[in-house]
Amino acid sequence: MLQLAETPLYWVGAVTTASLALWLLYHIISGFRIWVLGNGDLLSPKLGKWAVVTGATDGIGKSYAEELARRGFSMMLISRSQEKLDDVAKSLKSLYNVETKTIAVDFGQIDIYPKIDAALAGLEIGVLVNNVGISYSYPEFFLHIPDLDNFINTMINVNITSVCQMTRLVLPKMEARAKGVILNISSASGMYPVPLLTVYSSTKAFVDFFSRGLQAEYKCKGIIIQSVLPFYVATKMTKIRKPTLDKPTPERYVAAELTTVGLQDQTNGYFPHAVMGWFTTVLVPYKLVIYFGMRMNKALRGTNVQRVGSRTFIRDTPSLLKGYASLKVADWLYLPASVADFGYFPLIQLNSMGDKRQRARVQGSWAKPLPKSTCSTAHVEQNSGSWKAGPATYAFNQPSDPIRVIPVEKLIEDAGVYEISQGPTGVSRLQLLPGFLPQEQADWMFSKLLAELPWSQKTNYGMMGEAYVEPRLTCWYGELPYTYSHSTMQANPEWHPILLNLRQAVERETSHTFNSLLCNLYRDGKDSIAWHSDNEVSLGPRPTIASFSLGDKRVFSLRKKPPPEENSDYTYAEKVKIPLSHGTLLIMEGCTQDDWQHQVAKEYHDRGPRINLTFRTIYSEPIRSSKR
Numbered sequence: 001m002l003q004l005a006e007t008p009l010y011w012v013g014a015v016t017t018a019s020l021a022l023w024l025l026y027h028i029i030s031g032f033r034i035w036v037l038g039n040g041d042l043l044s045p046k047l048g049k050w051a052v053v054t055g056a057t058d059g060i061g062k063s064y065a066e067e068l069a070r071r072g073f074s075m076m077l078i079s080r081s082q083e084k085l086d087d088v089a090k091s092l093k094s095l096y097n098v099e100t101k102t103i104a105v106d107f108g109q110i111d112i113y114p115k116i117d118a119a120l121a122g123l124e125i126g127v128l129v130n131n132v133g134i135s136y137s138y139p140e141f142f143l144h145i146p147d148l149d150n151f152i153n154t155m156i157n158v159n160i161t162s163v164c165q166m167t168r169l170v171l172p173k174m175e176a177r178a179k180g181v182i183l184n185i186s187s188a189s190g191m192y193p194v195p196l197l198t199v200y201s202s203t204k205a206f207v208d209f210f211s212r213g214l215q216a217e218y219k220c221k222g223i224i225i226q227s228v229l230p231f232y233v234a235t236k237m238t239k240i241r242k243p244t245l246d247k248p249t250p251e252r253y254v255a256a257e258l259t260t261v262g263l264q265d266q267t268n269g270y271f272p273h274a275v276m277g278w279f280t281t282v283l284v285p286y287k288l289v290i291y292f293g294m295r296m297n298k299a300l301r302g303t304n305v306q307r308v309g310s311r312t313f314i315r316d317t318p319s320l321l322k323g324y325a326s327l328k329v330a331d332w333l334y335l336p337a338s339v340a341d342f343g344y345f346p347l348i349q350l351n352s353m354g355d356k357r358q359r360a361r362v363q364g365s366w367a368k369p370l371p372k373s374t375c376s377t378a379h380v381e382q383n384s385g386s387w388k389a390g391p392a393t394y395a396f397n398q399p400s401d402p403i404r405v406i407p408v409e410k411l412i413e414d415a416g417v418y419e420i421s422q423g424p425t426g427v428s429r430l431q432l433l434p435g436f437l438p439q440e441q442a443d444w445m446f447s448k449l450l451a452e453l454p455w456s457q458k459t460n461y462g463m464m465g466e467a468y469v470e471p472r473l474t475c476w477y478g479e480l481p482y483t484y485s486h487s488t489m490q491a492n493p494e495w496h497p498i499l500l501n502l503r504q505a506v507e508r509e510t511s512h513t514f515n516s517l518l519c520n521l522y523r524d525g526k527d528s529i530a531w532h533s534d535n536e537v538s539l540g541p542r543p544t545i546a547s548f549s550l551g552d553k554r555v556f557s558l559r560k561k562p563p564p565e566e567n568s569d570y571t572y573a574e575k576v577k578i579p580l581s582h583g584t585l586l587i588m589e590g591c592t593q594d595d596w597q598h599q600v601a602k603e604y605h606d607r608g609p610r611i612n613l614t615f616r617t618i619y620s621e622p623i624r625s626s627k628r
Contacts, residue, residue, distance in 0.1 A: 048126025055132030478516030
């Protein structure tokens, strides 16, 4: 009898094993295609000249605008603040030389769409990013949300109505051209109910269902509609200031998400988020996800309640904060709707509270009461018929682990001398000279050098000896050879006459002498040079590099090297961007090569060729110097 059963059981096991193996293989290949190979070249102006981004002045929306502008799209930016819109538009125009337009509207209102429709008229829109959104100030029970009626209307108008109406305005034009991409930014909170964020979670679930339904309707017409469900990203809305692997910067998230367009209809956009999404929707039971979400948000709500209570006490003793905090009137007036909702929080008897409630966090510092003998308790003034808190003395101590803020990227585009840092090894200095040569002379020089220099593509070697071809063409002039990236360019003393004349002009301008020249030809926007420093031993200590640009504009980026304890983490590194246009001379001197790295990043514009000539001094023997 057992022998008869063995054969069927064998085939059941074999079929099950084969099915699991095929399932696993499919997901491994699919994951490799999405997260390793990606689909980064799909989004280009071939879809349409213009890209429209809502909520484009901060966080993820701003990063989408920057990345799409870098790929060559003209940008239509829509947000509430005209001042912020102007700042972002100016930055995009300077960095990427793209046309920009702005519309200042409040998506909390429903009468704004005729204005938007009129502004979009006549534009060939290839990409729409529905990013604008709002969330709770803190987790809260539905009936305890302040001004609940207005809260519901605003949340729906911003998170739902904006997506539907913007799609209504843009989709017909895409359908007529049979191409276009719509990215609807939902949230991982829309993948399952999130207690105490119920309204927000529900609106994001709508965005996800709306996107996937439209994709099924219009996929056959050549249009891509993608639902994007990020977990936490370090943005102003999430109030996360320090990025981590699972909480990336908006720039890092957007760069990863755009590689999934055309490969996934519904995406978490970033590989660690995809792992988290799979874990919470496949491995963890549905009820357990909701249970832990409730526990987490109740804890966050409790933290906020304590902060609110602290504000209430501070309102009655503002003298305690003199010199330490600048409170808004709204903070002073913020009171719980009912003390019973938040637990008993006495306003007068401060000394009766536990240690946890005796501390109030004020503007990044901790206020801790001194010994009781130095404090006066609150008292009632019988004569006046009113009560008030008596004077109290507090000591303020800085937190042991201060909050770090990502520095704002600086933009340099005007002529001048700039000291970009004072250390750690010394002063790093840049000098920018746009229009170093007249336009006509620069045009003639560019055409001659493009045709007559001996351009070739160099092979370099990595730290482990792996070979790779440089994504640009180069040639070298100098009495001595030059070695970088474990590859040597041979000496070439036969200078082109144009380059000799140019070297003399640069030497007169900089008061430095140069004996060598590295020429780089960027054939189009896909040619680039990665992050590096010109700090080879043959250049000597603190080299001066004079970089002259001809041809199409490219963005020259610098980032400061982090201290050793940062373990090469550039998250908080200072950054500078310089658009280098035709005929511009940039001089890097001082400790710039010791303390900073620079690059010319790949772009997705239809860029024309660009020649970069970097004059430098090469020494035949390694030069060693003591630190000054």
